[in-house]
Amino acid sequence: VHIQQDVNEFYNLLLDQVEVVLKGTKDEKLFQETLGGKLSHEIFSMEDEFPYYKESEEPYLTISLEIKHKSKLQDALDLFVQEEVLDGDNKFFCENHNRKIKVKKRCCIKTLPNTLVLTLKRFEFDYNTMQKMKINDYFEFPQNLNIRNWTKAGLSEAQRGKTEYF
Secondary structure (H helix, E strand, O other): OOOOOOHHHHHHHHHHHHHHHHOOOOOOOHHHHHHOEEEEEEEEEOOOOOOOEEEEEEEEOOEEEEOOOOOEHHHHHHHHHOOEEEOHHHOEEEOOOOEEEOEEEEEEEEEOOOOOOEEEEOEEEEOOOOEEEEOOOOOEOOOOOOHHHHEHHHHHHHHOOOOOOO
16 A cells, blocks of 8 residues: 555556456457557668668567656657667677677567557656655647557658658
């Protein structure tokens, strides 16, 4: 009662318990069929002389978004799909070329479920006080949202110059 938990932790615990009850029934895959989608984790070479691309998929039932210093959902989704450059001492070891190369790495939505569940990371750990702190910043949700902007297909279109998002 006196411990605040992140909604994502509670949601995952609840789904895990219900999945145990559904195991062996005709509704065993209910959550995956209704709430389940796939994330795409991609790695792109930034060096023309060493081309490389790798994608791995990860199933999800919810997407958890960082909201600290973000005032609206679109900003949190932009952060979720933001590319990370691995360069310098942090270069990616490419087995195809047997060397370290400069790459871009990103995560994006590959497939969407019938019902998309987004959770907000409203807690962070404060290393000074060694306690979880709740983020109480203002956060805005749009009435309508075209999620295509943050999908693999939408990001690929944007990179090719097609920016027909909203």
